[in-house]
Amino acid sequence: MAWAGATTSAMWQALQQQGVFSVAPVVTGLANTASYNAYGAVSDKISFLSYYFPGAADTPDREEDDRLHHEGWRNT
DSSP, rough: OOSSTTHHHHHHHHHHHTHHHHOOOEEEOOOOOGGGGGGGGGGGEEEEEOOTTTTTGEEEEEHHHHHHHHHSSOOO
């Protein structure tokens, strides 16, 4: 399941009302912590995939990447 935007919470609620969680496994990606509340009461019925690692952006490798980018060595 992939969905984003202002209607995210309503979409999860509608899936619950339609009984989707009792007839099929539901899997979705989990974004950063700002998105956690969007799943509402059905969050315990969803299997999440997550590539989010708290603090990963503050690693020495990331700091080096940022430095190289700002110096013009990286285009990413």
